[in-house]
Amino acid sequence: MKNSWKLSTAILALLAMEAAGSPALAQQAAPPPAPTPAADNGIPEIIVTATRREESANRVPIAIQALSGDSLGKLNVTNFEKLVEYLPNVRTASRGPGISSIYIRGLATDTAGAQILGVAGVQPSVGLYLNDAPASTPGRNLDIHATDLNRIEVLAGPQGTLFGANAMGGVVRYITNKPDLADFHAGASGNAAATKGGAASFGAEGFINVPIVKDKLGVRLTFYSDHQGGYIDNVAGTYRMPWDPGGAGRLPTGNPLLVQQAIQSCVGVLNCVATATGTSGGFKVPLRRSISNNAFIEDNYNDANYNGGRGAITYKVNDDWSLEAMSMYQELKTNGVFDYAPGVGDLKVQQYGPNTLKDTISLSTLTLKGRLGILDMIYTSSYQDHHSVQQADYAKYANIGLFMPYYNCDRGVYYAGYANSASNGQTCYSPANSYKVNDRNRRWTQEFRVNTPADKRVRGTFGLFYDVNRIYDVTQWNYVLPDAGFVYNLAPNPAVNQEIKAGVLPGAGFVNTILRRDRQYAVYGEASFDIVPDKLIVTGGARYYNEKAGMYGGSSTSFVGGIRQNCSAVTTDPATGLTSCVYTPLATPPTVLGASSVLSSRLAGINPTTYTGVLLKANLTYKINPSSLVYATFSEGFRPGGFNRKGCNSASGSGGLTAAACSANRSYAPDHVKNYEIGVKLGLFDRRLQINLAAYVIDWRDIQIAAFDQNISNQTFVSNAANARIHGIEGDITARPISGLTIGSGFSYNDSKLTGCSSGAVAQTLCAQGVIAPVGTALALSPKFQGNIRVRYEWETGSGLKPFIAGGVHYVGSTITSDLVNANILYGCASPYTNCGVNSTINGVTVHPGDSITNLQNLFTQPSYTTFEASVGVSKDNWSLTVYGENLSDARPQLFTSANDGEKRVTTSRPRTIGLRVSYKM
Template structure:
């Protein structure tokens, strides 16, 4: 990729060459232009961007290494102009050099992000040792730090079924992690990105069990006008071109009193995955054909093709967003900051390739065969506010935020038709329609069959849709002593209300012999015989009966309300040389889960399993909804009736000893704890084998706990031209 930097009203300034590689896509090559105008009061000359000074410090032999990328806009160190620059971070809720923070931390500054030409999580994660991600596309990843993460089976319904993450994501002071879907914040006008490795339960609480990723935005400047515009064009090997534009404007409306900063961006990335022509034909090896048709595909079970879905480079990706910040300085001690962010991520198609089709025919590279539209539309708004000031000698901070994230996704699911269970919803088994033909000697109803009925399978077309809303409301108050005291303290209180609203619908019911399903209005009273049906409507976002073809749905609300108090104390045993740190966090977390998941098993008309009893035919109600009058015709799970509410509380702590052997060499030993929220086993588990009657799966599971033991070091050599940082942990 060729880079062109432009200053002085976009006058050409210089040219560099480099090539950009994505983690999954082929490489892109292109041209980038940037312009920057900075004006200070009394100074009108336009200044070009300073040259980037960056270094990578790593210990390849250590089990863990910290890499520091130092940018030219951070506080400079003394000495030669090409020495490493000092990076200031706030990982411990106070500003300090990254080399003085006694934890493993990586920091990507604004200059480093620009130099690497990275803007998204998938762009920069490949530069981070000990940080990886596994997922299905942008904003659909599960983040691993030090190999720790929670597992997910797929993005469909992950808000309802996935475990809470153990890697926290923060936009400034607002947490935004959700199961299986990383908050993919576009790196526009960021001061830096901090990656904190290891448990951070004391200062960052629930979800920071394995670590924290923090996006720190640039704040308004009260003393200068700044304008910055950058644009790029890139080509993608085997794909479509990409374009982007980003603009930043900082204006001191009232110099030294009130300033406004705005950034807007539009990044359109060309696709590279081709949806090639395909025909889905049922095969003798399909499980439904093997189990119910004797390995012979039923006649006239016509195939489907994907003629209306084929295309080249079908996975374009677009990030659009805007962020505005207002800063008001009341006096030398107090200021107030308000921030409003909006981002829309639009990912079409899919971001993987298929090696084979459903019957093991080899497919070309960078190709798939999809039969239904696939896309992921992910947008969020975040409103945040921060009040900074002093109460006597104490530094006081109050920060609050409200994050609202909305996801709409659809994915092709046609290969599900080759499994065992799809046949019930897509085929008439041989002998259909069925009827009760009396009882056998054991009193079991005999399944009667229709003579001459050889069976038939309808369209294998299938897809799922997911509508998810995540809301985070948080408030935090912190008080801290001056940083130059020998005994330093930080105390604070935290409140968060975190809710997930998940609605997932699986459309694989192509047989016309079903009645539609809907949310249940009753539940079966446990322990009653015969079963008693009691009214109990569920809490749902969509109370409507689902359309025909919707064979299964989740409609779940889950989350927690958390209260916490925390404290941390530093004591200089030997000033500026040996420091002992201790901290703890007490939390109380009220966790809930409500709603339902409903399937259409039991809703087939004269089906293989739904034909009646004795000699009395049975027909499911239309619609096939569980009510007092209908009973429970379909398989349902009424979560409201299970009263899935639980309060967990506890304390997580840390202890640290830091030794500045010399001003350039720091070593530390840390003991720390982390945790992530607990949840509920909402499904009814059936235990068989030796444990039957001995073990009963609990309704709820408590928060996970993690204890970390770590020995680390941070060193600078050759007159600040080389950093070697590392850590050994268990």
Template sequence: MINIPLIDDTLAVRAVFYNDNRGGYIDNVLGTRDASESARFRPEGTVRANGVPVSANRAGFQSQADLSNVTFLEADNSGLVEEDFNDTSYTGFRTSAYWAINEDWSLTVAHARQSLESDGVFFTDPELGDMEIQRFEEDELEDDFHNTSWTIEGRLAMLDVVYTGAYTDRDTEQRVDYSDYLFAGQYLPYYICDSSVTYPGSAAPSGTCQPPNLFVDSETDTTVQTHELRFTTPDDQRIYATVGGFYSDLTLKERNDFTYVNSVNADIFGSPGFFPNFPFTTGFTSDPGPFPDGVIFRNDVKRTDEQYGFFGEATFVAIPDTLSVVLGARYYDIEVDLEGGANGSFCNSFQPDINAFGTDISDQFNGDGQFTFRGSCDTSLHQTFTQGQTLDEIMAAGLSEAQAQQVLNALSAPDKAATDGVIFKATLNWTPTDNLLFYATYSEGFRPGLLNRPGGAVGPNNFTVPFALDTDDVENYELGWKMDLFDRSVRFNGNAFYVKVDRLQTTIFDPSITNLFFSDNAANAEIFGVEGDVTWFPAAIPGLSLYGGFSVLDTEITDVLTPTNDVVEGSELAFAPGFQGNLRARYEWTVMDDYTAHVMPKLVYSGASWSDIIEINKARIDSYTTLGLSAGITAANWSVEIYGENLNDTVGQLSNSFVFDRERITPIRPRTIGLRVGFQI
């Protein structure tokens, strides 16, 4: 870090440069797999590792087939075996400049750039050894961003004025091993097996299934600009207020190429591989095609989020320094738009590309009252229908009832996911003494709605993927306190709260409905909780300070909204441990008059929780406890510290995922011992 005063009390700059290289700790170990493990061949009733049996509507298409005449070639990752393969490096800088224009006005401008490079993955397979995974394609990430922000502060008569803005541009290039899709994707064998295996007619399956190693090439380009202006009246009055406005504009362009490496070798109806594939041309596309060899699916989308809001907050001081009431409100108006395509190669096995199946997102969400049916390999059925036509009229064009219903659904798709409204908050603050503060708060919040790429897809129990999601809304009731006790040697801050959640937005992966992730307003829920932190400076032991924090949660799904059995009333919310806590003790003492030494042990505990509320996707996240210790010496212009994290080397679980029917656990970093050295010049 460098601080440079250019003009005393007027202009100064600051710069921070960093290069952070973090070693890996997960091993990619030797393994093989073949297409016989596909969900296509898995029978009803099979109990998966998360304890949820395979239901009748998710049983494999060929679960009863005799596969004895099928040759399954193995994917082998021997060329990728590596210890500690998930290393990461961060390189970047931050600069800022402050200009005191005059006594009333100032300007702060900041700029930051960062480049992130990472290999491997940060999750493991609990069926293998600790910190081990089997990956069959390279995992790589390059993530670059730059951000510029500016803030103007000043006064207009009696008003304090703050305007702040920011612009961010972020680009990522990523390659992800997608081979785990084998365990959940029933259609995968169609693309890598001979057609005599997947569509044998009345005969038993025979032929060859190629190795099931898959990967995704992903590119994103995100730009965001934000602007906020606020005015505040003097806070030395009995009534003072802050009012302002906010605007943001986000554009995300994302292209994902799902590459089935060995699809080019499969004998599909007498031909090797698939004909070249091209994107839909209705609207946005980042590349005219054809897709690279082996790319079976491409998602190529542009999403825009535009929002503006106005807010205000007023404080009424009923009793100076003792009792006050704060009332606030926010108006919001948000629009989310989506265009592009999610294109596949289903019909390209026996004919040149006709843009069949997939989702023409631009057509679906352009709001023009028309929709072109593409769900058939027969191009004579690729007809355009108009809003107002009946189911019978659509079927008269040659479509089945299910196909006609798909068209009818798409004709009612919205142009955008749009929402607006007002949320409120109110707080009562009571300060009976200088050392005590109590407050009661009511507040509201929400998350904006969004559009689903696979909107309209039909699943079991008459479930239809919604084209657009509603907001999910929360009401929060909170009682809190801040206490300085025992001559201010103890500080205890905390709160107790109840949160009511309506229309909880949840991401779902269910290949029996669609091969894309989608979202739904799945449930209502409630949360009861208490959290707090304590600091104690024992007067009897100068230099000693003790810290502790805790969180207690009781969460529950109270109503199921999605019309399937994938969410269970009474179950817990995801990532909500019943108890979390931490303890730290820091002791400082003087050494040879010029130095300050310290030692600090710590303990962290997190209780068990669940990774999801969707039964087929959820897995248990186990509890864990970690121990840490640091010790060091600080002088006037230098410091040195040795530290140890996770000294008990527990395999604590930060997260768990079961979306591909296999547990993938994200562990905490294993035992880490290091040295920190700092200088001031």
């Protein structure tokens, strides 16, 4: 990687030296244009590069929303969660800062649990860019603090030809301010806020721009530090592995293995009834030890801290050529969790271990811009190092984990041949489990692009793109207990630890040491022809992509013999009569964990895999006048395919799948969208009114969905599971009816529906078992209607003061959280009891082999919600002061609901917050 970076730097230097002697045929390099003020109180234009050319956002035949840096400041947007409120067709699935996925136009189905995003998270459906550097990551998109930005561009709909993979829902681009080579600038702002029932928040940010050699060499430095106080309380509680006997007409509930053992104990027993201590058939409920969270009780414990900065330098070689370098670094640290448990209380949870995240981003770019003859050229190389270390409480996975009794309990509880055996122990010990994720995303991209003159009747943009993206995942689940005989500190199995060479923590029961590597190159272009000059334009585009995906390493596990000590004796609990093991050392202690999944053999013959294809685009635009146009577009997008760590529990078939289907489930293919769109952009009344509307139909095929179905595999897998279509309309309206008054609004309507299951055996099985939502179900996180209205009025007094008052309202319709209804645990035959494969009746309920005995809910309905905000302030000369209020009604919107750990948890907005911001610029 370092050699590649040096090579690209050398290429740039050679091109720059050659350019230094070329004639002056182009305008001098300059920072990206700021919003253009419109005469006579019109709406300012924002210059964007959505088509890889500089054009006004309102004159580009694309559904695009652009917020200038000035607008971001006025709206108090500092992170993506806040930005989404002003983007009516954008949603997120988030479990807190640094753990989110972005969706546009309803192209969403849900996201996997945070602990396996690096290896089992689907690729993003929305491309995220910092300037020209792609920065998308499965489930952990860069949570960049928005400061000193020129603008944010949000391109809706597939942008496959110009932006490639992962842009099938759209693209979000953060465009930073570049150095000004002419003048010195500096600025700073401070912020403090109070949240209802929560802790205080405060922060500061600033920049300095210095022209070192006037009109030749300049630098711009940016810094920020932002502390966001917590508002969720970790309250007192106790917890143990769950069990409830059910009752007349109801099955027992609790840990799935305990439930299954109870049901199997009733085979051949008349009037079998579950009780708090067992069943009349002989099943004994194990002694389940409790834990408390006294050491972790804390009010307002979900705080977040953003610290970072950015440096940029521009060297103008001559009038035609310039060299730009930019480097940013950000450290995000969080404590606690950012989703609360409604079953515990409003903004309350019960967590039994530490929850921390340290997320660091280092991203650098080197860009050469210039002109040769009539051609504008740009070459950009970027390198990204995104490192996330997350530790989280995992105690409540014992609610749903089919294999948790193996790790936490004596052999007499979990092992079929010894269930209820007093001599093998009948105790489940402390469920104080946790996991630690160590993900590192290293990405190197290069892009070379050429633009022909924009004023010609025939013009085009053509480019080459190369990308190497590596995700290193070391995730360990720490849930083996010394009390249960696990006392050996073991290394990962050498067979699965080749690429990363990772160590493990004491207590590790399952470990991923996996390298996920994607390499792609692409050739792309778009060309336009003026059928009628300045009136009727036709555009065609295509992108050829070659994507090579690979996965290496594997998983290590303690789920093998010879790792636990011997149960040499037992002690009896006098209250229950149940036994606990006394463990003694093995004669030959183990040194390594067992090999659960060795990808070199499991994926033999298919790893790596190359995907190739061509994405197309066609557009017809009619310019009504210089300020208005209508257009029609066809466009395509895709996401790359990939591999699963473990397609099935058994290679010979599991969960009703054949051996061939299990073999096919080792990998998944790309999914694709086709978009048919018409739009209109109207600049009216001397640009006092701007109306942008787009209507579209999207066909989404072979949707990649991450599923945790323990009947098929005890590891989350991705499958091309379903097809869907979306009918939608979106728009934004901005008006300046009188001097100083600006009214802005945006809305979207999406009628999204699953149209059926994909043709693969896994998809058909998931549908037959009711895991995939039925045909006609809406796509996840896709409200039928959402919109916002914001109003700002500002004026100037005779003394030169410029007061303002502003307000806004945001509405989001009801949604569902996932298109996986549930992941049921089915009644099987893994018991010491005879005839366990036949029907069993317990509490009067007859259970057949293959029936669902434990329902793991995935799909929740999230009600519609409305939030309000307001601000007042004043500015004079270089100073400004703003008082703002957010979520003024103190609403509890369900932004994202999940039950990944067997407990319903809800991500919500920060409660009512009142803040003060002071700024100075010179």
